[in-house]
Amino acid sequence: MIARIWKGRTLASQADRYLDYLLATGVYDLRTIEGNAGVYVLRRIEAGKAEFTFVSLWDSLEAVRRFAGEDVERAIYYPEDKDYLLSLAPKVLHYEVLVVPDRVAG
DSSP states (O other): OOEEEEEEEEEEGGGGHHHHHHIIIHHHHHHTTEEEEEEEEEEEETTEEEEEEEEEEEHHHHHHHHHHOTTTOOOOTTTTTHHSOOOOOOOOOEEEEEEEEEEOOO
16 A cells, blocks of 8 residues: 655645645545545644645555556646645655554555
8 A cells, every 4th residue: 555645835724725625626536546545634733824734545556646647756736726835845755554554554
């Protein structure tokens, strides 16, 4: 299993609207792609900024490619992201998932 991790920041005043937008775009789309094993959206608000960590889980790197294309490390953005995000990170990180709740991944 592969975890694809992206981080972005918005103003805290836009945090709830950005979450709604994420649910309607990235979360929705990823759940429709074969090989997606789930999505977590984490948020932390501090000093007037909201940091989002978006973790998508995938059966394999090939499944990630179905979403991201050949350059799997390239961050994928939707048109309105620029209206919310303070910057657009060009890359994401991938990790091999070794332990998940109730079982060892494999």
